[in-house]
Amino acid sequence: MDLKIMGIGAMEKTLFQKQNISEELVDYLKWLILSGELKPGDRIVETKLAKDLGISQTPVREALRQLQGEGIIQIIPNRGPMVRSFDMRDVYEIYSIRSVLEGLAIRLAAQRAGDDEIAELEQFYYRMKDKVEDDAVPVSYLLSDSFHIHDTIVKMSGHSRLNNMYKSITFQIALINQVLGSASSKKKEFEQHWELIEALKSRNPDKAEEVMRRHIYNSYREFVELRSRQGDGSEFNELVWFNQ
Numbered sequence: 357m358d359l360k361i362m363g364i365g366a367m368e369k370t371l372f373q374k375q376n377i378s379e380e381l382v383d384y385l386k387w388l389i390l391s392g393e394l395k396p397g398d399r400i401v402e403t404k405l406a407k408d409l410g411i412s413q414t415p416v417r418e419a420l421r422q423l424q425g426e427g428i429i430q431i432i433p434n435r436g437p438m439v440r441s442f443d444m445r446d447v448y449e450i451y452s453i454r455s456v457l458e459g460l461a462i463r464l465a466a467q468r469a470g471d472d473e474i475a476e477l478e479q480f481y482y483r484m485k486d487k488v489e490d491d492a493v494p495v496s497y498l499l500s501d502s503f504h505i506h507d508t509i510v511k512m513s514g515h516s517r518l519n520n521m522y523k524s525i526t527f528q529i530a531l532i533n534q535v536l537g538s539a540s541s542k543k544k545e546f547e548q549h550w551e552l553i554e555a556l557k558s559r560n561p562d563k564a565e566e567v568m569r570r571h572i573y574n575s576y577r578e579f580v581e582l583r584s585r586q587g588d589g590s591e592f593n594e595l596v597w598f599n600q
Contacts, residue, residue: 378418396441451576465512466564498545
């Protein structure tokens with residue numbers, strides 16, 4: 357189910373048709389956050405949400421606990437659940453963990469992935485070019501394609517625990533990518549991901565890991581510079597995950 361293209365009313369109706377309502381509610385709340393319906397700092401009132409959706413508070417409470425565990429919701433004493441705001445320390449931690457996970461993923465993928473898998477990802481990359489040249493396609497579509505490339509490389513690793521750990525931060529990555537996307541271009545999104553395809557094709561695990569870590573570090577630097585232009589010059593570039 358693609359929550360991004362469903363109307364809120366349709367999603368609310370779908371909640372009644374699913375046995376595991378709390379999981380659907382997690383997706384629903386994530387959609388509200390990504391769409392801007394819920395913003396950082398907004399309160400989520402359990403009783404009101406349950407009443408609006410016509411469900412009990414139990415699945416609402418379960419969904420909020422899961423979102424808290426993923427670092428998306430924080431529980432404030434005497435105020436209740438709120439959509440979490442990410443500061444630069446959060447961004448640094450997300451990027452540094454991401455570089456370690458994806459660095460290992462591409463190292464394993466370079467050794468384990470089949471030629472057909474890499475060829476399929478390369479063809480996907482070339483299809484992105486049509487979107488770059490189509491003025492009717494927004495940059496958000498290229499951001500989605502960029503995420504697909506990273507997600508596919510993680511899956512290519514064949515490492516189930518790594519994949520599960522990566523999934524736990526993917527929504528946080530998506531929120532950060534939204535900010536970066538506002539200052540990105542389709543051409544840039546297209547061009548900067550070719551290095552990952554080449555790294556996979558090289559079948560050199562050391563080179564592949566270095567390329568991935570550099571790729572993610574460069575994205576982190578772009579975010580720091582963007583925030584600096586917006587008046588937040590703080591950063592945490594200890595470079596513990598990347599040797600220049």
